[in-house]
Amino acid sequence: MNSQLDDVPDPDDTRAGTADWITTPVTAGLLRGALDLEPTEHGVLPHRLPARARKQIPDGQLAMAEAQPSGVRLVFRTRATTVELDVLPTKMVYEGAPPRPDGVYDLLVDGRLAGRATASGGNVLVVDMATGSAVTRPGPVGTVRFTGLSADVKDVEIWLTYREITELVALRTDAPVETVPDRGRKVWLHHGSSISHGSDAASPTTTWPALASSxxxxxxxxxxxxxxxxxxxxTARAMRDTPADLISVKVGINLVNTDLMRLRAFGPAVHGFLDTIREGHPTTPLLVVSPVLCPIHEDTPGPSAPDFENLGAGRLLFRASGDPSDRTRLTLGVIREELSRIVAQRAAEDPNLHYLDGRELYGERDFAELPLPDGLHPDAATHLRIGEHFAGLAFGDGGPFTAQGA
Structure with a gap:
């Protein structure tokens, strides 16, 4: 390989404390999975929605979620044996509940997991579930550190924690870094809810979309x-404008647990969302995925209501509080039926549009073995199950994302 990395001496022979650190600016060229990079007082903040979309966000929940870098990773080539990343995370805690563990960062070397670390410090966002108020307490920059790496030339990926807003302050290594050339892989663009965001996965590379992509x-x-x-x-416009070879949209659970719309509005909203995506990706394989099994909302509409009884012990449960006799309101059963009908109708003129019932990813048999701990969100083991099922159904033989279908 003809690059500056070939001329670097073995770090074990040259490094003496911090004098040999090389600081590399974090730029868009080193990041994958982010649609925008915002300069901040401390460094840069990756975003998963572009600035135009962020100006139209109507609530703090989505503004926080899109700035939590699920699937975002730094990717570079280096001989470094030690890598440090200074970060300023914003960690969320619930008033009256024990603090949650620090977010995990995964290190991949040549595609294989080589380390995990956390960052201390950071800001703390304190949320009062009873009143809906939130207060941010400022904190210091922390450092994620990985040591003992091979001095060989290697491709390094640092997957950022999926559940903390993360400002990137500085990248330090004991050998130079360079960008990784395009590996010729297809780009999979996916949209979904907190289950796709990561919910309670063990780490950023074990959320179900990260596992399925691998x-x-x-x-x-x-x-x-x-x-x-x-x-x-x-969000649809952001997807329309994002280069992608494969696209999936997993929709349903948030519409129920927020009680956002009635049946009359749902169908046209789905059509409009898909129409917008198709403006930028007219023939790209597009997979519409209905909700996974969630027993509290299968036949009972939302909104979802938190049960605070066990919050002090660190356990938050949810229940369905809607009226099941109101046939205008959305349940997961109604949403699956409508999505199946809409996709079948559109597929008559759009052969690259496909439908997947979410219960094939997580259904009754899975729930019996791996129930949802809080009534809504899968745990770490369930993320692995969903990721494996999706990979088999979408990327496996005859799937919509296979070479033949894509």
Missing amino acids: LGGVELVNLGFGGGALLDPF
């Missing part, structure tokens, strides 16, 4: 937003 051999752009899969037109 099994499918594709580059992930994850627009899974906790509480934010609401058929927003600005």
Whole structure:
């Protein structure tokens, strides 16, 4: 390989404390999975929605979720044996509940997991679930550190924590870094809810979309937003304008648990969302995925209501509080039926449009073995199950994302 990396001496022979650190600016060329990079007082903040879309966000929940870098990773080539990333995270805690563990960062070397780390410090966003208020307490910059790496030339990926807003302050290594050439992989653009965002996955590479992308051999752009899969037109426009070879839209649970719209509005909103995506991707394989099984909302509409009884013990449960006798309101069963009908209608003129029932990713048998701990969100083991199922169904033989279908 003809690059500056070949001329670098072995770091073990040259490094003496911090004098040999090389600081590399974090730029868009080193990032994958982000649609925008905002300069901040401390460094840069990756965003998963572009600036135009962010100006139209109507609520703090989505503004927070899109700035939590699920699927965003730094990617570079280096001989470094030690890598440090200074970050300023914003960590969320619930008033009256124990603090949650620090977010995890995954290190991949040549595509294989080589380390995990966390960052201390950071801002703390304190949310009062009873009143809906939120207060940010400022904190210091922290450092994510990985050591003991091979001095060989290697491709390094640092996957950022999916559940903390993360300002990137400085990247330091004990050998130079350079960008990684295009590996020729297809880009998979995915949109979904908190389940796609990561919910309670063990780490950023074990969210179900990250795992499925690894099994499918594709580059992930994850627009899974906790509480934010609401058929927003600005999200559809962001997807329209984002280069992609494969696209999936997983929609339903947030529309139910926010009780956002009635049946009359749902169908036209789905059509409009898909129409907008098709303006920029007229023939790209597009997979519409209905909700996974969620027993509390299968036949009972939202909104979802938190149960605070066990909050002090660190356990938050949810229940469905809607009126099941109101046939105008959305349940997961109604949404699956409508999505199946809409996709079948459109597929008559759009052969690259496909439908997947979310219960094939997580259904009754899966729930019996791996129930949803809080009634809404899958745990770490369930993320692995969903990711494996999606990879098999979408990227496997005959799937909509196979070479033949894509």
